[in-house]
Amino acid sequence: MTKTIASKISAVVNTRNEAANIADCLKTLTFADEIIVVDMESTDDTKEIAKQFTDRIFDHPAVGYVEPARNFAIKKTIGDWVLIVDADERIPKTLARKLIDIAQERKVDFVRIPRKNIVFGQWVRHSRWWPDHNIRFFKKGSVEWQNEIHSVPITYGTGETLNPDEALAITHYHYKSIDEFIERSLRYSRQQAKELKEAGYEFEPSDLITKPASEFLSRFFAGEGYRDGLHGLSLSLLQAWAILLIYLRLWQEADFKIVSGPQLLSVWQKVFTEKIREFYYWYLTTKIQGETSRIKRFVLKIKRKFR
Secondary structure, eight states, X not given: OOOOOOOOEEEEEEESSOTTTHHHHHHTTTTSSEEEEEEOOOSSSHHHHHTTTOSOEEEOOOOSSSHHHHHXXXXXXXXXXXXXXXXXXXXXXXXXXXXXXXXHHXXXXXXXXXEEEEETTEEOOSTTOSSOOEEEEEETTSEEOOSSTTOOOEEOSOEEEOOSOGGGSEEEEOOOSHHHHHHHHHHHHHHHHHHHXXXXXXXXXXXXXXXXXXXXXXXXXXXXXXXXHHHHHHHHHHHHHHHHHHHHHHHHHTTSOOOOHHHHHHHHHHHHHHHHHHXXXXXXXXXXXXXXXXXXXXXXXXXXXXX
16 A cells, blocks of 8 residues: 655745744744745844744845745745745635645645735725735746746646635735835836836837826726725725836836927827726716616616717
8 A cells, every 4th residue: 555645835935124024924834844934135133033933044135026036945945835925924724724735635736826915904805906816835846936026927737726715815914004005116116117128118108197097997997996995096096106107217217208298298188088988988887887777777888888
């Protein structure tokens, strides 16, 4: 009779100045066979606190975003399976048990896990923030992160997507304040603008309107951010601002390209007309969703079709 060898799980956490978060994070990872912490030049007590939970602590240069350090961290693991966790995330016991079962069954190579984002003290259930599936659990060798910021990792083999169930979701204590959102956007937008420029992007004045407006429409209307109340509205506006910041940086990279008043007039008139139509479409869509009268719903649908 062949004895089944249990699969080992390595939990990986990348850190930079996470003294306020790291202990609560690592407490939820004690089910793993090893915990790897890769620190990116913290100036607080992050590493000292982490030593209470693991001696597998490594250093990596601070590059402003996490992706390059993730591949470095994965190479340090000895487990058959790797779980990627950020310091501001927590793994509930129900999810831990599910991941252990998946590792023992060995039927898939990687797993997309839903993430419960707590932003400004509230679980954001819409606005394209839920279920927010991320590839965070995988057989070693099945997933590789690209060096671009916020990039989707490359996968090999068969994947599984967990149901959007709170019990199976990573809890993510995301932005706690407006200042934190703005500070992170300032940092991220610099890298995102750099990557767009390296990919061959050339600045277009119209993008200062179309890109942020599209982001807002996508979050607040298509993503039903309005169902999240003031949190949804605020986040949709902030994320539109973050996109605007990227393209303003690209304008700066273009040496603040001069566009005359008459030139800009024709640009913004055309773009504003398009975006106003989109706003009106979504305005009518939300009206239709809230209307109980079949006749009024029909009339609104006609208006939307010929807007």
